[in-house]
Amino acid sequence: MNLHEYQAKRLFAEHGVPIPQGQVVTTPKGVREIARELGGRVVVKAQVHTGGRGKAGGVKLAHDPDTAEKQAEAILGMDIKGLTVRKVLIDQQAAGGIAQEIYLAILIDRAARKPMIMASPAGGMDIEQVAEETPEKIFTVHIDTTLGVRSYQTTYLAHAMGFPKELWREFHNIVVGLYACFKGNDASLTEVNPLVLTGEGKLMALDGKMSIDDNSLFRQQRLAEMRDVDEEPVSEREARLAGINFIKLDGNIGCMVNGAGLAMTTMDVVKLFGGEPANFLDIGGGARADQVATAIKLILSDPNVEAVLINIFGGITRGDEVARGILAALELVQTNVPMVVRLAGTNAQEGLEILQGAEMITAVTLSDAAQKAVAAAKGAK
Numbered sequence: 001m002n003l004h005e006y007q008a009k010r011l012f013a014e015h016g017v018p019i020p021q022g023q024v025v026t027t028p029k030g031v032r033e034i035a036r037e038l039g040g041r042v043v044v045k046a047q048v049h050t051g052g053r054g055k056a057g058g059v060k061l062a063h064d065p066d067t068a069e070k071q072a073e074a075i076l077g078m079d080i081k082g083l084t085v086r087k088v089l090i091d092q093q094a095a096g097g098i099a100q101e102i103y104l105a106i107l108i109d110r111a112a113r114k115p116m117i118m119a120s121p122a123g124g125m126d127i128e129q130v131a132e133e134t135p136e137k138i139f140t141v142h143i144d145t146t147l148g149v150r151s152y153q154t155t156y157l158a159h160a161m162g163f164p165k166e167l168w169r170e171f172h173n174i175v176v177g178l179y180a181c182f183k184g185n186d187a188s189l190t191e192v193n194p195l196v197l198t199g200e201g202k203l204m205a206l207d208g209k210m211s212i213d214d215n216s217l218f219r220q221q222r223l224a225e226m227r228d229v230d231e232e233p234v235s236e237r238e239a240r241l242a243g244i245n246f247i248k249l250d251g252n253i254g255c256m257v258n259g260a261g262l263a264m265t266t267m268d269v270v271k272l273f274g275g276e277p278a279n280f281l282d283i284g285g286g287a288r289a290d291q292v293a294t295a296i297k298l299i300l301s302d303p304n305v306e307a308v309l310i311n312i313f314g315g316i317t318r319g320d321e322v323a324r325g326i327l328a329a330l331e332l333v334q335t336n337v338p339m340v341v342r343l344a345g346t347n348a349q350e351g352l353e354i355l356q357g358a359e360m361i362t363a364v365t366l367s368d369a370a371q372k373a374v375a376a377a378k379g380a381k
């Protein structure tokens with residue numbers, strides 16, 4: 001789950017990371033009022049779950065409340081990478097301007113199985129380009145979770161950022177705070193881009209991004225409540241509420257599978273036979289008929305889907321239950337998209353019997369099923 005900039009920065013502040021004073025507003029009139037309270041010189045920032053807002057025109061400086069209101073009029077309602085801006089963050093401008101922008105993040109390095117601090121003196125809006133063209137400007141150190149962030153590590157990074165010695169302590173405290181924030185909130189990413197050195201010689205987090213590990217939300221009630229459902233694609237929200245793991249992709253073969261590993265395998269086999277999966281979908285173990293129905297509805301709501309491949313390996317999940325779900329789904333959504341079904345394992349035979357009469361292409365092996373789905377999608381063209 002991703003947080004908004006304003007939410008991330010508030011969490012940073014709870015851990016002593018300095019952030020600008022600011023407030024979230026949803027109307028241009030409200031922006032004018034807040035801009036006035038903040039002294040007039042503010043930044044108007046679109047709050048949407050995507051980077052590159054600056055380049056898209058979603059971050060604007062204003063020197064008085066009137067301009068701030070006008071900027072907000074332009075930004076509220078704007079479309080940034082398919083997301084509609086519904087609120088803006090009004091922040092006080094960095095005092096004395098910006099002398100330097102650095103990139104600072106803490107994330108999980110899966111290969112090393114450790115959290116990692118990543119920093120670059122070339123922070124700001126072009127960080128992706130920096131990573132691609134001049135990777136030597138990106139510095140990393142791993143955190144030993146039993147020791148935490150050590151001062152020799154932050155000294156190394158502060159030096160690499162080109163900070164004078166007077167800033168090292170302040171930088172150390174920011175990294176320690178950011179790590180506490182990362183750990184305490186079960187984050188998989190906390191990112192500050194830019195962390196700026198202001199004209200007054202202070203370090204400050206001007207932007208904030210945080211991703212929370214969904215598996216921790218049961219014990220992060222406060223964060224769970226920060227979820228902004230407006231930022232989620234409709235199909236993914238519906239899947240989440242039904243307890244289905246669903247990720248939309250760009251292909252034309254909809255896949256419904258039980259188990260994440262089998263879902264990956266199914267996608268691989270579809271690709272092997274020249275097809276492109278339209279989605280990743282794991283209905284999980286012991287899926288009930290109503291979940292199966294929701295899953296099929298989700299798959300068919302994608303206009304790109306030209307064939308559906310259902311691959312169920314029955315264990316806890318029972319073939320007859322899945323078959324009933326398929327029939328229930330077909331009653332809800334009328335479709336002439338061809339469907340290929342492969343049921344194996346627990347109650348597969350019962351399942352196939354239930355499906356008799358429904359217009360289904362059946363298959364015994366996965367490669368057979370995948371080939372039939374690819375052929376059916378081609379036939380649909």
Ligand code: GDP
Nearest residue numbers: 043051052053054059093094124125193194207
């Ligand atoms: P992003 O483009 O989505 O990453 O949005 P950011 O919050 O990083 O803002 C983009 C850019 O706007 C930053 O890199 C800064 O250069 C600039 N910016 C943001 N806040 C301020 C501010 O308070 N003062 C000034 N002068 N520039 C700012």
Ligand code: MN
Nearest residue numbers: 124193194207
């Ligand atoms: Mn940024």
